[in-house]
Amino acid sequence: MPGSDLAPPSGPTDSPRQDGPREGPHEGPVARWFNRRGWSDLITGIPFFWLFFFFLIPFVIVVAMSFATRSPTSPPFSFGLDGGLLDFRSYARLFSDQLYIRALGISLWMAALSTVLCLLIGYPMALALTRLSPSVRTIMLMLVILPFWTSFLLRVYAWMGLMGTNSWFNRGLTALYNMVVPADWALRSIQMMNTNFAVVVVMVYSYLPFMVLPLYANLERLDMTLNEAAEDLGSRPWQVFRDVTLPLSIPGIIAGGLLVFIPVSGELVVPGLVGNPSNPMIGRVISDEFASARDWPMAATVAVALLVLLVGPMMAYSHFENRAQTRREEAP
Amino acid sequence: MVEPGAERVGTVAPFIRIEGVGKRFGSFRAVENVNLTIDRGEIFSLLGGSGCGKTTLLRMLAGFEMPTEGRIFIDGQDMAGIPAYERPVNMMFQSYALFPHMSVAKNVGYGLKHEPMTGPQRADRVREMLDLVQLGPYAERRPHQISGGQRQRVALARALARAPKLLLLDEPLAALDKKLREHTQFELMNIQEKTGVTFVVVTHDQEEAMILSSRVAVMDKGRIRQVGSPTEVYEYPASRFVADFIGQATFFDGVVRSVEGPVAGVEVGALGLEVQARAVPGLVAGQAVTMALRPEKIEIMRERPEGPNVVAGAVEDLGYFGNHSIYKVRLPGGEILSVLSANARRVGESGRVAVWEDSVWMRFDPAAVILLTE
Ligand SMILES: Nc1ncnc2c1ncn2[C@@H]1O[C@H](COP(=O)(O)OP(=O)(O)OP(=O)(O)O)[C@@H](O)[C@H]1O
Numbered sequence A: 001m002p003g004s005d006l007a008p009p010s011g012p013t014d015s016p017r018q019d020g021p022r023e024g025p026h027e028g029p030v031a032r033w034f035n036r037r038g039w040s041d042l043i044t045g046i047p048f049f050w051l052f053f054f055f056l057i058p059f060v061i062v063v064a065m066s067f068a069t070r071s072p073t074s075p076p077f078s079f080g081l082d083g084g085l086l087d088f089r090s091y092a093r094l095f096s097d098q099l100y101i102r103a104l105g106i107s108l109w110m111a112a113l114s115t116v117l118c119l120l121i122g123y124p125m126a127l128a129l130t131r132l133s134p135s136v137r138t139i140m141l142m143l144v145i146l147p148f149w150t151s152f153l154l155r156v157y158a159w160m161g162l163m164g165t166n167s168w169f170n171r172g173l174t175a176l177y178n179m180v181v182p183a184d185w186a187l188r189s190i191q192m193m194n195t196n197f198a199v200v201v202v203m204v205y206s207y208l209p210f211m212v213l214p215l216y217a218n219l220e221r222l223d224m225t226l227n228e229a230a231e232d233l234g235s236r237p238w239q240v241f242r243d244v245t246l247p248l249s250i251p252g253i254i255a256g257g258l259l260v261f262i263p264v265s266g267e268l269v270v271p272g273l274v275g276n277p278s279n280p281m282i283g284r285v286i287s288d289e290f291a292s293a294r295d296w297p298m299a300a301t302v303a304v305a306l307l308v309l310l311v312g313p314m315m316a317y318s319h320f321e322n323r324a325q326t327r328r329e330e331a332p
Numbered sequence B: 001m002v003e004p005g006a007e008r009v010g011t012v013a014p015f016i017r018i019e020g021v022g023k024r025f026g027s028f029r030a031v032e033n034v035n036l037t038i039d040r041g042e043i044f045s046l047l048g049g050s051g052c053g054k055t056t057l058l059r060m061l062a063g064f065e066m067p068t069e070g071r072i073f074i075d076g077q078d079m080a081g082i083p084a085y086e087r088p089v090n091m092m093f094q095s096y097a098l099f100p101h102m103s104v105a106k107n108v109g110y111g112l113k114h115e116p117m118t119g120p121q122r123a124d125r126v127r128e129m130l131d132l133v134q135l136g137p138y139a140e141r142r143p144h145q146i147s148g149g150q151r152q153r154v155a156l157a158r159a160l161a162r163a164p165k166l167l168l169l170d171e172p173l174a175a176l177d178k179k180l181r182e183h184t185q186f187e188l189m190n191i192q193e194k195t196g197v198t199f200v201v202v203t204h205d206q207e208e209a210m211i212l213s214s215r216v217a218v219m220d221k222g223r224i225r226q227v228g229s230p231t232e233v234y235e236y237p238a239s240r241f242v243a244d245f246i247g248q249a250t251f252f253d254g255v256v257r258s259v260e261g262p263v264a265g266v267e268v269g270a271l272g273l274e275v276q277a278r279a280v281p282g283l284v285a286g287q288a289v290t291m292a293l294r295p296e297k298i299e300i301m302r303e304r305p306e307g308p309n310v311v312a313g314a315v316e317d318l319g320y321f322g323n324h325s326i327y328k329v330r331l332p333g334g335e336i337l338s339v340l341s342a343n344a345r346r347v348g349e350s351g352r353v354a355v356w357e358d359s360v361w362m363r364f365d366p367a368a369v370i371l372l373t374e
């Protein structure tokens, strides 16, 4: 063994390193402060700033408004008109008037249906995108994004044209329908416009990219050798999908699901244009309370209720997810 | 060559037979005309530089790539058209490919889901495998909560859990540090001995191939250049490529002057002498050959020794490696010859043969000279 008790006299000599204090180029105090902490403070500060001014403050205003009393002033609400500072009557109406509960129920149901359909259509699309050769993939991704370049309203109007009773689309569907059903069930045309069906069709069409893109981003990052490992261990392709791809894409499913579910549940334009006016969704109700009825406290109350319904489950989910995560990490 | 049909009678039919296998990606030939047989219970290494087609050959055995030419038989069964999930083969991936959403125990037990076993049997097998790689206490952790060396052992346990006939290992130790790698090499050999599974190991580390394997195949540009035991490929390389790739060697061009029984006289211009070398079959006078000398087969000394194959030179450079020193000696013709000398005495107590600029003598045995006719 070299270098045991006697140090070899001709061994390699390490000259002591000259590590003096390093002097940077001359900097003013502002530049020094900025270099030390400016960047990180600035960058972490932007989202806080944004959330504070464009989410937290408006949110506090809306919550406050929901406890106000309607009044013929401008703006049309005030506090402390009937003794107490807070007025709970809007909340009482929320629970007593069937209109609000029903609208909330319809909205959540339509949003859930649209989200599930978007997932069923979007997942295979996103998965197929990841399996394409890079050049074809770029073109296909462009095609997914392309509809965004035309006006949203224009596309809804196009659907109205398609679903109207006299369109070739409707006639074709009617002909198909008449071929499969008995003769006495035959129809002259299918009533699609002004139904919940039309709302779901247009919502799924409009929000599909919001499902496909996060799913694609998630699936594209997955390590293909994991699939090979599962196959190597005896799994058939569908088992590989069930055991590896699907569980690892849950974050993408959640992200895509939220991006579809949340805007769809508050959607105003699509139900207004193609939906059934006697089944208003919650967006319509809020809009009517604000604009036609000028009952701002009631509108704010409905908005708060919608927010609680949307955010409550999300917070519960992330709470339990975090708890489960820490439990797993604390395992021996 | 064994006649088709005769293999049933012979008791030593090869376990794996690779016949004329090639793989093309577009017009690029990643693997070309590979012929190999591997016996049951071997640790067989595929050794070669980066991009020479080792992984591609391994993936063809696993069933992730289909050969564009040739056929592969495992245990007598033609693998053509058999998907990876039906092959009696498991693979340990270079990146380990552990499932991040499953615990260590779930990872190890994953392949057992497809076996006809009851739940308790499966749990027993998982425990047995975890004990084999000494990871029992880590069963409930996730892959990101264990160290790199532990992950590597989980990957090994997972690949062994289904008791495959053949285990493929793609650079299994590349990600480990030197000490852990050496330790794991011996662990791998132990596990191979205990389980009796045939191992095919891909590596670009020649030392690892030498230590682990019963036989080594040296690959270059998609072709196999030589197959043999570690001693064979090191001591009797068949080509300059193999001699250069495995270990170190200094090469000289020469011309055969005489062949007398086991000894050939080779005129080597760069050494300015007729080298006495052990003859290889088929050598004739007048033939041009390449001579390779391994650094550790050369003696270096200050006094002129007796006998054949003695050259003079001057020390150009020397490197101290603790247990040995490497001398770079400049020959009269200008070539540099590498000589390895064990530091049998402590350097610093005048244990060193020579230092810079000293003139030295070197001698090598005729049996140590590698003659390459290729
Ligand atoms: N799917 C593929 N398409 C095209 N070329 C490929 C593909 N897979 C491998 N190759 C090429 O085939 C050659 C051999 O690749 P391979 O992965 O077998 O090398 P390797 O010997 O394992 O190298 P390394 O030691 O770097 O892992 C490389 O030149 C590589 O670029």
Ligand SMILES: [Mg+2]
Pocket (backbone or CB within 6 Å): B054, B055, B056
């Ligand atoms: Mg490789």
